[in-house]
Amino acid sequence: MPDTDLDAFRAELRDWLEQNCPEEMRDGARDEHSICWGGKNWKFASDAQRIWLERCVTRGYTVPTWPVEYGGAGMNRDQERIFHEEMARIGARYPLQSFGIWMLGPALLKFGTEAQKQYFLPPIARGEIRWCQGYSEPGAGSDLAGVQTRCEDMGEHWLVNGQKIWTSYADKADWIFALLRTDREAPKHKGISFVLIDMTAPGVSTKPIRLISGASPFCETFFDNVKVPKEHAPGVSSVVGEVNRGWDVAKYLLTHEREMISAGGAVMGGGRPLMEVLANAETGRTDPILQADAMRAEVDGLAFTLTLERYKDQAEAGSGVGDASAMLKYYGTELNKRRLELVMAAAGSEALDWNDERAPTWLRTKANSIEGGTSEVMLSIISKRILGLPG
Template sequence: MEATDLQAFRADLRAWLEENCPQEMRDGRNDEASICWGGKNWNFASEAQRIWLERCVTKGYTVPTWPVEYGGAGLNREQEKIFHEEMRRLNARYPLQSFGIWMLGPALLHFGTHEQKLHYLPPIARGEIRWCQGYSEPGAGSDLASLQTRCEDKGDHWLVNGQKIWTSYADKADWIFALVRTDREAPKHKGISFVLIDMQSEGVSTRPIRLISGVSPFCETFFDNVKVPKDQVVGEVNRGWDVAKYLLTHEREMISAAGGTMGSGRALGAVLAESETGLTDPILRADAMRAEIDGLAIGLTLERYKDQAEAGQGAGDASAMLKYMGTELNKRKLELVMAAGGSDALAWEDGRAPNWLRTKANSIEGGTSEVMLSIIAKRVLGLPG
């Protein structure tokens, strides 16, 4: 794309954002209380949040890189960079975040049929349907491929029985994308399929799991003779592991993106300086400087891999690196935030503690740090075993 076209795009976008982004949405907040997740039962936290979503939906800005026919704005990589730069310039909140956007969307775009894309993607883009992810099971954590949830072919429908765990927001989601076993005889990676299930279906139930942060973002999800229409498998039957792996790389990039801060998010120094103890303590300051340096470099790495992906060189196993480095850094950062906050941060009402506690899951969910290191050791470095 010509530089002049990009300049025009930037100018138009900037004018649109200035005109349409409500003032209340210009605080750059990205904590649990400020995120708009969407869905059938979504209660907007404010009128501004509702208006901001509605306006972005008309432009396709909830999913800027998706094709226009599926509810996106069809932006290319250069335009996408500009989009994020301009959003940051206004310190604008993202209008909508969801597992549909981060995970299912990319998987459907890659593996879905045209009909599936037309059916499932636009409601994600509009924030109408909220999705959750059914991967882990009580007996299948790091060894995900050993999952046992059973999905039987009953001729005109599938019949699903089993249990998922760590299903984020399953109690609030409208639909679930899940990995199920469709062939019990095949080697464990070869008998898995990727299915889409309406959470309103008879036989689906959820139970929240209370976490150390005091909240219950994760659930147990039970499937008891759940009937699923035949056209709700994504990709080929028994080839769901391919979809799962593809989706996991997106999940890992998404989780690691939280750690990188080259231009995105706020500088750690600025955040810590707001605390009463701030950056006066030399040891805290030194630790924070290190974290800032590492965060900037990880952010640049994220950009570098996106550029490579755009050029047709897939990040592939490198997403394991981004996930590992990004989440470990995120944990360090929130430790610093708590240390800077001193005793102020220890009261629940202060709000920092739940975020700090939440980060402890970052290096577990989506593949533990140790699983990431093993992937790198074997697939990137070629070490034996």
């Protein structure tokens, strides 16, 4: 796209944002409390949050890169980059975030039928339906393909029995996309399906898990003789992709998720450069050991940010990221843990009570190198698929 067109795009966007983004939504907040998740049970934190969502929905700005017919703005990568730059320029909060936007949407866009896209995508874009992800089970963590929750073909409907764990915000979600075992005889990767389930269906229940950070973003989710219709509406199958080929969808989403979690490394820690954190902290200004550690982390962090940029350029040029997403996930999350350890050390005793946002943020980073595949699983993926080591 010619630069002049992009300049016009930016000018028009900037103008719209200036006129439409409410003042309260311009504080640049990126923490979990400021997020608008949407969904049937969503209580807006303020009128401004509601108005901001409604206005963005009319322009497709909740999902800027999705096609217009599914509620997006159809932006290409250059436009998307400008969109993020202009949002950041005025400190605009994102109007809506959700697992529907991050995970299910991309899966449906790649694997869904036209009917599934038309039925499920627009309500995600409008923030009307909140989704959660049902992957892990008590017996299937790192070995995700070992899922055992049963999904039996009863002719008219599917019958689901079993338990999921680590389902993010399942207690607040309207629907769940889940990996279920549809064939118990087939090899473990070949008997899994990617199934969409209404959380209000009889037999679905959830129980929050309290974490070391004090928060409970994850739940256990139970399925007790849950009947899932074969079609949620005429022609709209409840299975994404082919039956028993759900692992393909899951693998695609795991790659996507890894890139997303790794990208968090650049913005966490209050979103401020580590060096600034250090310059403002009493201990940071005086402790040479802390300074040295922080400088190393800053060097690695900057190089990693460039690596995310390089891989985006690579993906855009069509050569994809593929298995290297395991590197982004591993490196980004380990780096983030290092950063937050330094943030805590620089803050000293000031960051040790629950009223300080740094403590829960620090604890939250510990999950990053576990969720979406542990660091050790990532290293095994790299050694086998990229380096070609045996075993």
